[in-house]
Amino acid sequence: MGLLAYGDTGWGDELFFATLMTMAVAIVALLIGFFLGAIFASFKLSKIKILNLIGSFYTTVFRGVPELLVIYLFFFGGSGAVMFVAKIFGYDGYIEVNAFLTGAFSIGIISGAYSTEVFRGAVQSINKGQFEASEVLGFKKKIYYYKIIIPQMLRLALPNISNVWQITLKDTSLISVTGLVEIMRQSYIAAGSTRDPLFFYSFAAVLYLFLTFISMKMFNKLEKHYSRGY
């Protein structure tokens, strides 16, 4: 257990902060995904053909192409794009884009493709009568969305949102290829310097299991909360 000591002699503190980093990337990616999901779900539900097409294109590409390839695109392309813009303003040096942002953004875009489908399915599953009744009762659009449609939607969408979260959380392990020090990267470093990969990768697996276990419990609680009255 000396390997996991907290402080200079072991890897306990490093792995603890790496776990926080994994959670931070996953949460930011999930929120980016929700944002994109809301936009593209409305595209897919809209009556305008071109928007439908854009929505379908987004979900097809980012659910059909491996996560790693998307990460490489943003990892190598991100700084290239920024440098290109900088060049226009007369700056010629090398600019490195923050690994956290690159990672959260690439995982977020993938997560968003899954969220799009979840949101679309949730809106479609709500009875048309609910919309009509809210209008007839004279609610403003904003209010009936927040008070009537979204609470019902959440109940139906929560199990799927929980799925998206699990996928997003596990996908963050792939960001380790960009050098961001999250669980996988930290285990790789520790394994390299102690020559004990079996222990550290197994411990990484335990950390991921812990995170998925905790989040499952939380989602179960939320599901119960939103199923009141059913």
Added chain:
Amino acid sequence: MDLMIESLPRLLKATKLTIELTLLSLFFGIFVGIFFAILRTSKNKILFFISYYYSYILRGTPLLVQIFIIYFGLGQVEWIRESFLWIVLKEPYSCAIIAFTLNTGAYSSEIFRSAFETINKGIVEAAEGLGLNKVNTFFKIKLPIAIKQSLPAYGNEMILMLKGTSLASTVTLLDLTGVAKHIISTTFRPVEVFIVAGSIYLIMTFIIHNFIKFLEKKYKYN
């Protein structure tokens, strides 16, 4: 544009390895999946727990961790290095296939389990009533129904596995993603390479999707 045309032959050549990894893992994974799905329905508590935790652990951890444990981790254990297992475990190729097989096996076991559970009890009772023995009931009645039930979910799993094989590039294998990364890191032209490699993946996804649709139609009954 030049780079896209130039890199296409190399990427297509690497696609062969991606297809190979996908098909082999899915093939072995079906057996692992059915095996654990059967254990899951067993009345023996120990067998039940083994299969429950197998799928819980394999589905709760990233595939990357699983590959690293098998490829980097197991090589550290002395008795494995001295045993015949080492012939298999020292090669990244076989390590990748083992990791993918175990992973897809866990997901498919859940798919098959729920398919077995939805089989109407009356059908099984009818088979017994007609005098079929247990083996025949399983292979002739339960299995075909379960396969049909699990087709849509299994199609998704096939696509996930296809994407999962991209992780083979992290253990030095040059699959489609591995070669794409190599070209990107030498030319620093990520967009062009992404378009070509991504399109190849999308074509394969499209083929799997339609293959499953075709099977679903074929096995449809009323």
